[in-house]
Amino acid sequence: MIPYGRQQISADDIAAVVETLQSDWLTQGPAITAFEQAMAERCGARHAVAVCNATAALHIACLALDLGAGDRLWTTPNTFVASANCARYCGAEVDFVDIDPATWNMDAERLAAKLRQAEAEGRLPRVVVPVAFSGQSCDMARIQALSRQYGFAVVEDASHAVGAEYLDRPVGCGAYADMTVFSFHPVKIITTGEGGLILTNRDDLAQRLQRLRSHGISRDPARMEASDPAAWQYEMQELGFNYRITDIQAALGLSQLRRLDTFLARRRELADRYDGLLAELPLQGPSRQAGARSAWHLYVVRLQLDRISKTHRQVFDGLRAAGIGVNLHYIPVHLQPYYRQSGFKAGDFPEAERYYGEAISLPMYAGLTDAQQDTVVAALRALLV
The missing domain is CATH 3.90.1150.10 (Aspartate Aminotransferase, domain 1)
Structure with missing residues (x-):
């Protein structure tokens, strides 16, 4: 059987994973930081936050924007369910914008028409999640212009689009979205086995994403409420999740990124x-x-x-x-x-x-x-x- 998609693992990938297995760190270590920095540099973004999968990335991206009960998230019907489910995890409502018959992406003009109607009804979305279906961006410039007009945040689900470009800039650069999400599932462009990543240029969002992926905990003394924290101290500052990626996965991702x-x-x-x-x-x-x-x-x-x-x-x-x-x-x-x-x-x-x-x-x-x-x-x- 010729599969529709599959990973390509090299000897260098295997060596990178073995080296990490033989190191002092299997999780929460330097391979994660190195992978995040390399992805941010590749995409031209200020911050990259790696997590256990892209669904987790979408979830905490929504939480970082304070999406919650009584809010609305709009996405495309032509996507995997995670692009919508992330809203439901936060208690928000979901609606959809139909697709462009040529690109099969969210239709920006249908989005504009739906926004006009929603404004009249007092039901504007708090977050819109356009999906870069098959690896090609939506009309992100138009969507960004609409976000400024109507006041919603943009989380680009670019799970399919690692390495893609839009208007001569890398997808994930932050020029057209508050946050961009990548997937590293084995059938995607590069893989970490399972894994996801969020790119953003906003310092406040990056700090909150880092906290939300690890139980809502901060170990940074500069961000603690305690005035003189001891070396052992950490603070759970909000309800977060264990959405961490491992050094083993990050080492594989960093090796794959080189190809x-x-x-x-x-x-x-x-x-x-x-x-x-x-x-x-x-x-x-x-x-x-x-x-x-x-x-x-x-x-x-x-x-x-x-x-x-x-x-x-x-x-x-x-x-x-x-x-x-x-x-x-x-x-x-x-x-x-x-x-x-x-x-x-x-x-x-x-x-x-x-x-x-x-x-x-x-x-x-x-x-x-x-x-x-x-x-x-x-x-x-x-x-x-």
Whole structure:
């Protein structure tokens, strides 16, 4: 089976992990600081806070913005459930903004229209979470302008977009979002096994994120209420969580980061190659937003069902039967049973629902060979033509 995504682990990665295992620190040690500093430098951000996974990153990003009961968070329906669940963890309400039919990202003009209506109704969001679907940024400049107009914070869920660029700047630089979240799950651009990271240029948010990831505890004497704290003293200043990443994971991440450009180059080569190989098939391929350079976590196609004799399910199942480990990103979040209980229903976000009825994620990872890609395309062609 050719998987839709997988990690690529080198001898250097293994050596970095072994070196950490043989060191004095397995957690809360220097490898974490080194990884955070390297990620912040790569993205041009002032602060990076590493955590155990991107879901935890989204959660404490919302907490750091004081999102809570009576507040609202808006995100896209075309995402993994974590982009919405982070609001529910805080007791806030969730709503969605439909997607752009070309980019499959949150539609900034639909967002603008929804904000105008929400302002009239007194129901503006406190936080908006645009998602860099498949590795390509949303129209972040427009979203940032709207945030200033309507007073909401922006947490960019860039879990797919490590190494991506937007308007000639690295995603995560902080130019268009209060915070940016990355994921290091094994199918992402680089991996720490499991892991996540939050980038921000705001000192106040960074300090609070560092505290929230570790039980709400501070060990910094300068930030304690005690006037003359002893060397052993720490203070739990708010209710936090054990969302810490380990030095073992951070060492792997730092080693992987050194090959980020190599991974990106191969993914971009594969995306260009897919574009050419699939050009004559009854498909809509992914678009490239002007000014954005995708990290190509995913390569998604939409079937033009009016031009083929098979259903979406038949094509998907046929590819799986042929040994192609395709996937579908994503089931619209508002159609999940949990969110249906909140009153969402089919038809609420029609563009995301149309997308879901046609989309298939093809294999995309740095270790995918040209021969394997040819096999994927041949299997797809056999089902469509």
